[in-house]
Amino acid sequence: xxxxxxxxxxxxxxxxxxxxxxxxxxxxxxxxxxxxxxxxxxxxxxxxxxxxxxxxxxxxxxxxxxxxxxxxxxxxxxxxxxxxxxxxxxxxxxxxxxxxxxxxxxxxxxxxxxxxxxxxxxxxxxxxxxxxxxxxxxxxxxxxxxxxxxxxxxxxxxxxxxxxxxxxxxxxxxxxxxxxxxxxxxxxxxxxxxxxxxxxxxxxxxxxxxxxxxxxxxxxxxxxxxxxxxxxxxxxxxxxxxxxxxxxxxxxxxxxxxxxxxxxxxxxxxxxxxxxxxxxxxxxxxxxxxxxxxxxxxxxxxxxxxxxxxxxxxxxxxxxxxxxxxxxxxxxxxxxxxxxxxxxxxxxxxxxxxxxxxxxxxxxxxxxxxxxxxxxxxxxxxxxxxxxxxxxxxxxxxxxxxxxxxxxxxxxxxxxxxxxxxxxxxxxxxxxxxxxxxxxxxxxxxxxxxxxxxxxxxxxxxxxxxxxx
Numbered sequence: 001x002x003x004x005x006x007x008x009x010x011x012x013x014x015x016x017x018x019x020x021x022x023x024x025x026x027x028x029x030x031x032x033x034x035x036x037x038x039x040x041x042x043x044x045x046x047x048x049x050x051x052x053x054x055x056x057x058x059x060x061x062x063x064x065x066x067x068x069x070x071x072x073x074x075x076x077x078x079x080x081x082x083x084x085x086x087x088x089x090x091x092x093x094x095x096x097x098x099x100x101x102x103x104x105x106x107x108x109x110x111x112x113x114x115x116x117x118x119x120x121x122x123x124x125x126x127x128x129x130x131x132x133x134x135x136x137x138x139x140x141x142x143x144x145x146x147x148x149x150x151x152x153x154x155x156x157x158x159x160x161x162x163x164x165x166x167x168x169x170x171x172x173x174x175x176x177x178x179x180x181x182x183x184x185x186x187x188x189x190x191x192x193x194x195x196x197x198x199x200x201x202x203x204x205x206x207x208x209x210x211x212x213x214x215x216x217x218x219x220x221x222x223x224x225x226x227x228x229x230x231x232x233x234x235x236x237x238x239x240x241x242x243x244x245x246x247x248x249x250x251x252x253x254x255x256x257x258x259x260x261x262x263x264x265x266x267x268x269x270x271x272x273x274x275x276x277x278x279x280x281x282x283x284x285x286x287x288x289x290x291x292x293x294x295x296x297x298x299x300x301x302x303x304x305x306x307x308x309x310x311x312x313x314x315x316x317x318x319x320x321x322x323x324x325x326x327x328x329x330x331x332x333x334x335x336x337x338x339x340x341x342x343x344x345x346x347x348x349x350x351x352x353x354x355x356x357x358x359x360x361x362x363x364x365x366x367x368x369x370x371x372x373x374x375x376x377x378x379x380x381x382x383x384x385x386x387x388x389x390x391x392x393x394x395x396x397x398x399x400x401x402x403x404x405x406x407x408x409x410x411x412x413x414x415x416x417x418x419x420x421x422x423x424x425x426x427x428x429x430x431x432x433x434x435x436x437x438x439x440x441x442x443x444x445x446x447x448x449x450x451x452x453x454x455x456x457x458x459x460x461x462x463x464x465x466x467x468x469x
Contacts, residue, residue, distance in 0.1 A: 047113070047228075047229060047330055048330040048331075050109075050112055050113055051109075051113065051326050051327055051328070051329045051330050052327045054108065054109040054112035054113060055105050055106070055107070055108025055109035055110075055111070055112055056105065056109075057105065066102060066105045066320065066323060067102065067320075068102050068316050068317055068320045069096075069100055069101045069102045069316050070316055070317070071096060071100070071316075072095065072096050073094065073095050073096065074092070074093040074094060074095075087284075088284060088287065088292060088300075088304065096313065096316065097307070097308060097311060097313045098303060098304070098307065098308050098313070099303065100313075100316050100319070102316040102319050102320050102323075103121050103313070103314050103315075103316060103319040105319070105323060106119075106121050106259075106314070106319040106320075106322055106323050106326075107119040107120060107121050107259070109323065109326060110243075110245075110249075110259050110261060110326075111261055111262075113228040113326075113329075114223070114228045114232055114233075114234060114241055114261040115228070115232045115234050115235055115263075116234055116241065116261035116262050116263050116264065116299075117262050117263065117264030117295040117296050117299070118261075118262045118264070118295075118296040118299040118300070119259055119260065119261045119262070119299065120259065120260040120299050120302050120303050120306075120307060121245070121257060121258070121259050121313075121314040121319055121322075122257065122258040122259060122260065122307060122312045122313065122314055123256065123257065123258065123312045123313060123314050123315070123318075124244065124246065124256050124257060124258045124312070125222075125224065125242065125243060125244025125245070125246065125257075125258035125259075126152060126153075126156060126244075126258065127258050127307070127310070127312030128242040128243070128244075128258035128259055128260045128312075129153060129156060129222075129242055129258075130156070130160075130306070130310060130312060131260065131302045131305075131306025131307050131310060131312055132189075132220065132240065132242060132260055132302055132306065133161055133166070133188075134277075134302075134305060134306045134309070134310065135275075135277045135278065135298065135301050135302050135305055135306055136188045136189050136218070136220075136275065136277070137161070137164075137166045137188035137189070138166075138188070138276075139164055139165035139166065140165055140186060141166055141167070141186045141187065141188045142166065142167035142168070142169050142182075142184070142186050142187050142188065143157055143161065143166060143167070143168055143169065143187070143188055143189055143190075143191060144169045144171060144179060144182040144183050144187055144189075144190045144191070144217075145157055145168060145169070145170055145171070145190070145191040145192065146170070146171060146172075146173035146191065146192035146193065146196065146203060147170040147171060147172060147173055147434040147435055147436075148173040148193070148196030148197070148199040148201050148434075148435055148436045149191070149192070149193050149196060149197060149222070149435065150193070150197040150222070150224075150423070151197075151419065151423045151424035151425075151426060151427060151435065151437075152423070153191075153222065154170070154424075154426075154427060154431070154435060155426045155427070157170075157191075158170075159426075166188070169182045169187075170434065172434075173192065173196055173199070173201050173203050174201060174203060174365075174366065176204070176207055176208065176211065179208055179211045179212070180211050183211070183212065183215045183217060184215075187215065187217050188217070188274075189212075189217060189218050189219070189220045189240075190208060190211070190212040190217055190218070190219050190220065191219075191220045191221070191222070192205070192208060192219075192221060192222070193221070193222040193223075193224070193225065194221060194222065194223045194224075194225060194226040194230075194231050194233055194373070194374075195225035195226050195359060195370075195374075195379055195381065196225075196436060197224075197225060197381075197409075198381070198383050198419050198423075198424075198435075198436055198437060198441060198443045199357065199383065199435070199436025199437075200225075200357045200358065200359055200364070200379075200381055200382075200383055200436075201365060201366045201369075201436065202359060202366045202369040202370045202373055202374070203366070203369065204369055205219075205221065205233055205236040205237055205238060205373060206236050206237040208237070209236070209237025209238060209239075210237065213237075216270070216271050216274070218239035218240055218266045219237060219238045219239050219240070220238070220239070220240045220241075220242065221233040221238040221240070221241050221242075222241075222242055222243070223241050223242070223243050224242075224243045224244045224247050224248075224410070225247075225248075225379055225381055225409075226373075226374060226379060227243070227247075227248045227249060227329060227333060229248075229329055229330055229333040229376065229377075230333060230337075230374045230375060230376060230377055230378075230379060231373050231374050231375070234261070234263040234265075236373060238263060239263050239265055239266040240260065240261070240262060240263060240266070240298065241260070241261040241263070242258065242259065242260050242261070243258065243259050243261075244257075244258050244410075245257040245258055245259050245322050246258070246408070246410070247408070247409050247410025247411075248329065248332065248333060248336070248380070248410035249322060249325060249326060249329065249410075250321065250322045250325035250326075250410075251325040251328065251329065251332050251410065251411070251412055252325060252411065252412055253408055253410075253411035253412070253413065254321065255318050255321040255322055255325070256318065257314050257318050257319070257322050258312075258314075260299060260302055261299075262295070262296055262297075262298045262299035264294075264295030264296065265295075266298070268289075268290050268297055268298065269288075269290045272288075277301050277305055278290065278297050278298055278301045279297075281301065281304070281305065283304070283305060283309075284304070289301045332412065332448055333376070333377060333379075333380075334376065334377060335448040336377070336379065336380030336446060336447070336448060337360070337376070337377025337378055337379060337380060338377070338451070339380070339446045339447070339448065339449070339451045339454060340358060340360070340378065340379065340380045340381065340382055340444075340446040341358070341360045341361075341377075341378065342451040342455065343382060343444070343446055343451065343454055343455055343458070344356055344358035344360065344361055344382050345361075346455045346458070346459070347382065347384050347458070348361065348363070350459075350462055351387075351466055352386060352387050352388070352392075352462040352463075352465045352466040353384055353385065353386060353387065353462070354385045354386065354387045354440065355384070355385040356382065356383070356384050356385075357382070357383040357384070358378065358381075358382045358383075359374065359378040359379060360377070360378030380409075380410070380445055380446045380447075381409060381443070381444070381445055381446070382443075382444040382446060383436075383441055383442070383443055383444075384441070384442050384444060385438060385440040385441055385442075386440050386442060386465065387440075387465075388440070388465055389439055389440045390418075390420065390421075390439035390440060392440065392465055393418040393420070393421075393439070393440055393441060393442045394418050394421060395461075395465065396416065396418075396442055396458075396461050396462075396465070397416045397417060397418050397442065399461045399464070400416055400457050400458065400461055401457055401460075402414060402449065402453055402454065402456075402457035403415060403416045403444075403447075403454070403457055403458075404416070405417065407422060407423060408445070409443070409445035410445060411445060411447060412447050412448050413447045413449070414444070414445065414446055414447035414449060414454050414457075415444070415445040415447070416442060416443070416444055416445075417442070417443050418441070418442055418443075419432075419437045419441055419443050420432060420437055420438070420439050420441060423443075424437045
């Protein structure tokens with residue numbers, strides 16, 4: 001393949017064989033221990049160790065930690081080497097729109113954390129979705145998706161994919177018979193979110209996977225709200241995972257990115273005619289990616305046909321920034337979850353609040369599913385309905401002081417937004433309600449500040465709201 005090995009910046013050893021050998025000797029197996037080391041005692045590294053070490057390889061020339069390879073392209077050894085890379089017959093980098101050593105380090109880590117066979121880092125979460133859809137769906141086909149999803153995803157499937165003659169079929173996230181009824185021979189994939197945005201419902205992932213697989217269709221899961229810290233969908237029947245790494249994966253609200261992760265389990269070759277981009281790629285003279293790349297077939301097709309053609313590659317600098325954020329993912333998600341549970345409990349008892357949705361509350365409609373699929377916490381998102389309705393929701397966003405009123409989630413800082421007037425404003429009222437958006441809903445992304453301060457900020461606004469009621 002072109003460039004997912006990340007060893008060296010230019011495809012050859014400019015620093016001498018000694019430097020290259022030193023780098024190989026110090027390469028890790030994804031656990032933080034050198035290849036062949038007995039220091040791990042044969043134990044599979046814990047998630048926190050993987051967050052810090054997975055996919056890491058020191059620079060072969062300098063021995064430095066993962067550097068930023070800020071290069072557009074890479075020098076070939078000779079004409080044969082160049083031809084082999086373009087024919088996808090060898091390992092190495094050609095152009096950073098396709099692959100880059102710094103980006104490859106992030107891809108290795110994400111694949112390890114999600115339990116996949118390979119990953120592809122993209123410029124944003126939407127770029128990941130677009131690349132996957134380009135590979136999986138052709139004109140005249142359809143995508144079956146849970147309705148309770150991010151507004152941008154809903155708009156992409158309903159408005160953008162439709163311009164390629166790909167039909168979006170939205171079903172009630174928890175009505176499993178609707179998935180069965182919606183899937184047909186022209187269905188390219190089934191899609192859902194681990195924790196729905198903004199309803200925060202968790203579907204029975206394994207059940208949806210069984211429904212999709214019975215019809216020869218892959219299950220594609222957005223794991224942004226859970227991250228692999230709380231859930232690894234590939235272990236529960238999903239075939240492919242995507243994330244907006246902008247959110248908790250990076251964690252500081254400064255770096256946009258996305259990722260696709262291949263589970264390596266879907267039998268593409270059994271459905272070769274349907275998935276021609278994977279099994280008989282038209283851009284590579286009918287190349288069967290399952291034969292060339294094995295259990296990485298989808299992710300390499302997405303790289304060569306999605307990112308390469310659409311231009312949605314992640315930059316080396318953004319990948320490097322995201323690697324730094326990943327090192328504390330396990331610590332941050334624990335704090336996000338603890339804080340969110342405390343805030344949800346406060347809101348549930350407040351008279352200015354009409355309802356609270358948080359997967360960790362027993363009152364949440366899919367609390368049982370959340371307990372089954374989420375480990376170590378229930379995430380940092382809360383949806384809350386205010387007694388004052390639409391206008392009260394907007395006022396809360398305007399009047400908080402500690403929290404930030406902006407269109408993001410997964411930041412170390414607490415964030416608030418009113419979805420009906422912002423993130424889901426592209427949808428009509430019926431579509432909003434199908435997505436779990438009501439006029440009174442405020443979405444809270446709970447940060448890692450002291451919980452007493454987050455609660456104090458919200459209490460001040462809610463008391464003013466109660467006094468005006």
